[in-house]
Amino acid sequence: MRLSVIGCGYLGAVHAAAMASIGHDVVGIDVDANKIEALSNARAPFFEPGLTEILTEGINAGKLRFTTDIAAAAGAAVHFIGVGTPQQRGGDAADLTFVDAAIDALIPHLQPGDVVAGKSTVPVGTAERLAKRIAPTGATLVWNPEFLREGWAVQDTIEPDRLVAGVPSGPDGLRAADILRDVYHPAVASGTPFIVTDYATAELVKVAANAFLATKISFINAMAEIAEVTGADVTQLADAIGHDVRIGRRFLGAGIGFGGGCLPKDIRAFSARAEELGRGESVAFLREVDAINLRRRERAVQMVVDALDGTLFEKKVAVLGAAFKPHSDDIRDSPALDVAVGLKGLGAHVVVTDPAAIDNAARAYPQLSFARDLDEALAGADAVIVVTEWDAYRRDLDPVRAAALVSNPIVVDGRNCLDAVAWRAAGWTYLGMGRP
Ligand code: UDX
Numbered sequence: 001m002r003l004s005v006i007g008c009g010y011l012g013a014v015h016a017a018a019m020a021s022i023g024h025d026v027v028g029i030d031v032d033a034n035k036i037e038a039l040s041n042a043r044a045p046f047f048e049p050g051l052t053e054i055l056t057e058g059i060n061a062g063k064l065r066f067t068t069d070i071a072a073a074a075g076a077a078v079h080f081i082g083v084g085t086p087q088q089r090g091g092d093a094a095d096l097t098f099v100d101a102a103i104d105a106l107i108p109h110l111q112p113g114d115v116v117a118g119k120s121t122v123p124v125g126t127a128e129r130l131a132k133r134i135a136p137t138g139a140t141l142v143w144n145p146e147f148l149r150e151g152w153a154v155q156d157t158i159e160p161d162r163l164v165a166g167v168p169s170g171p172d173g174l175r176a177a178d179i180l181r182d183v184y185h186p187a188v189a190s191g192t193p194f195i196v197t198d199y200a201t202a203e204l205v206k207v208a209a210n211a212f213l214a215t216k217i218s219f220i221n222a223m224a225e226i227a228e229v230t231g232a233d234v235t236q237l238a239d240a241i242g243h244d245v246r247i248g249r250r251f252l253g254a255g256i257g258f259g260g261g262c263l264p265k266d267i268r269a270f271s272a273r274a275e276e277l278g279r280g281e282s283v284a285f286l287r288e289v290d291a292i293n294l295r296r297r298e299r300a301v302q303m304v305v306d307a308l309d310g311t312l313f314e315k316k317v318a319v320l321g322a323a324f325k326p327h328s329d330d331i332r333d334s335p336a337l338d339v340a341v342g343l344k345g346l347g348a349h350v351v352v353t354d355p356a357a358i359d360n361a362a363r364a365y366p367q368l369s370f371a372r373d374l375d376e377a378l379a380g381a382d383a384v385i386v387v388t389e390w391d392a393y394r395r396d397l398d399p400v401r402a403a404a405l406v407s408n409p410i411v412v413d414g415r416n417c418l419d420a421v422a423w424r425a426a427g428w429t430y431l432g433m434g435r436p
Pocket residue numbers: 146147148149150151210213217250251252253254255256257258259260261262263324325
């Protein structure tokens with residue numbers, strides 16, 4: 001099928017390449033000429049495992065191209081909207097400027113029978129409004145939220161857990177759902193659940209999923225706070241409750257909490273939208289989820305201060321990690337960098353290292369010092385804090401070797417990802433979050 005993908009950021013670039021990899025003829029469109037240039041040369045503008053490979057494959061096979069010209073969308077059967085919906089400046093609600101601009105730009109190129117598939121995360125009610133806007137063209141809008149995780153984006157796009165299509169009632173809606181089933185044929189044929197529903201449900205599925213995940217993380221971090229005053233071990237607690245299949249162990253990793261381009265802004269936008277709808281109290285707990293999450297970053301800073309007898313002045317702190325999570329170079333709302341900034345603000349000489357995110361971090365935080373080499377970051381450190389659980393720190397860093405590099409073997413494990421026994425045996429003072 002011929003497809004267009006409007007917006008070639010995280011979501012759109014991966015979607016375009018993934019759709020080409022399953023056999024479609026795809027054009028990716030974005031207003032950012034630099035991004036289009038990179039993608040046209042099969043260079044991923046961000047770090048995402050597997051993306052370069054499918055970009056190269058698609059471009060070489062003649063199935064994938066990128067352009068800044070929206071007119072290239074004409075003739076595609078399905079137009080995916082994958083532009084960003086960031087948090088509004090000075091507010092919690094989502095900024096829909098890019099979604100509105102994409103729809104306005106696309107409208108002159110739509111033909112009767114075309115399907116416009118919205119993938120961006122939007123406040124509930126947006127699809128209905130946009131559907132009215134495109135109605136005169138004879139195209140049909142479906143809302144087809146995206147659940148991809150950074151670092152696993154290619155796999156999540158090609159083999160998703162589920163597919164959701166919010167469609168208007170009536171024959172046009174059913175026809176559009178069938179077209180979308182054809183687009184995702186390999187996944188549908190292998191049994192991936194395909195849920196056809198209304199616009200509001202489709203929009204809410206996405207924000208509800210992210211709200212649930214954020215709540216799960218903040219729940220275990222709240223337990224970590226209780227563990228800290230009782231001597232309990234939140235990691236063992238998570239293991240124990242996680243054995244209950246109704247609860248499950250995933251997303252019960254206590255530490256410095258969630259960040260990134262989705263969970264923080266999505267729970268805030270959801271709260272803002274619920275308030276607009278007069279149902280603020282229904283999701284009032286999300287404000288608490290956000291507050292717990294932000295508190296854990298401060299707690300990690302305080303743990304370093306306490307470990308260094310109350311002052312960071314002229315102390316070198318090695319910060320291992322900058323990305324909001326491993327397998328990503330994304331630093332949007334990164335807890336890791338918040339911790340680094342907090343330490344620096346208290347007078348520490350902070351040296352941040354990361355396997356993928358240093359360039360992005362250095363651009364956004366010129367006040368911090370960076371070392372590409374892990375050993376250089378560790379050299380002479382008075383304390384070490386692990387803030388992103390990269391394998392390079394969690395699995396590959398030998399605590400005996402690391403102890404020989406620092407001047408003071410104190411490690412704060414902000415992700416509870418290190419082997420505490422091995423680190424203690426190597427002479428380290430090991431401090432986990434919510435762990436004795
Ligand atoms: C998330 C959702 O998982 C995805 O379905 C949605 O489409 C977009 O938002 P992503 O932002 O890529 O994906 O990150 P995710 O893997 O969910 O992690 C989010 C944050 O939570 C990271 O900062 C991670 O370190 C943190 N986290 C995750 C924890 O603190 N503890 C955990 O147990 C799991």
